[in-house]
Amino acid sequence: MRSQRPAGFTLVEVLLALSIGAALLVVVFGGVRAGLAAWGRGEARAMALEHDRSLEQLLAQTIAGAFPYRGNVARPGASGLLFVGEPDRITLVTVAPPIPAAMPIAFTAVYVSRDEQGLQVRQLALPNPDPVDRTAAVLRDSAVVALRFRYLDTEGETWSDRWEMGREDALPRAVEIRLATTVGARVVEQPPLVISIRALTP
Numbered sequence: 001m002r003s004q005r006p007a008g009f010t011l012v013e014v015l016l017a018l019s020i021g022a023a024l025l026v027v028v029f030g031g032v033r034a035g036l037a038a039w040g041r042g043e044a045r046a047m048a049l050e051h052d053r054s055l056e057q058l059l060a061q062t063i064a065g066a067f068p069y070r071g072n073v074a075r076p077g078a079s080g081l082l083f084v085g086e087p088d089r090i091t092l093v094t095v096a097p098p099i100p101a102a103m104p105i106a107f108t109a110v111y112v113s114r115d116e117q118g119l120q121v122r123q124l125a126l127p128n129p130d131p132v133d134r135t136a137a138v139l140r141d142s143a144v145v146a147l148r149f150r151y152l153d154t155e156g157e158t159w160s161d162r163w164e165m166g167r168e169d170a171l172p173r174a175v176e177i178r179l180a181t182t183v184g185a186r187v188v189e190q191p192p193l194v195i196s197i198r199a200l201t202p
Helices: 011-064
Strands: 083-085 089-094 108-115 118-125 137-141 144-152 174-183 186-189 193-196
Touching: 011 089, 011 108, 011 174, 011 193, 108 144, 118 144, 144 186
Parallel strands: none
Antiparallel strands: 083 089, 089 108, 108 118, 118 137, 144 174, 174 186, 174 193
16 A cells, blocks of 8 residues: 655745746846836936927027017117027027016017026016126026027028127028937937027018
8 A cells, every 4th residue: 555645845846936936026026127217217208308398499489589679788888689699699689588577578688598507598678778698597407508599591591600780680580599408317419499580670
């Protein structure tokens, strides 16, 4: 007569089952960790894109609302059409300021530039004899690492890096903006944004 084996698992079987379970847990948690990391990167990228889109919309609205205002806000002692465009900064008068005032104001001088601290936007209600580029910044954005402007002539044929108040007597037909921002440790260059100016002549 054969002896019956006692019911249950041997130590080897238990160890083998535990090893398989541990390996499965490692695989599952590794996949979860990779999924969460990818999700976090996607969320960060989406937030950065939304930030860049909002910034471009703000600048586009301000520049599209440019008005052929005559004054001396850009440079003390200067007169003429107030629109000074340089490769890395722009001064203009707009009917659509970046930060709306508490009470209605018809015209606002705006100065947009970039320095070592990032993007700087300054604005000044008109009329006002003070230089707009010396007012306190109403908007700072340290994520902007590069900012370039170009200006389309009134015939719509030639782009240039400068638009000087003393030389030109009209607003440019359009302004092109090139932005580069940081996303984590990477620098992302945005596609060129071309903004048409509605009011061309004084």
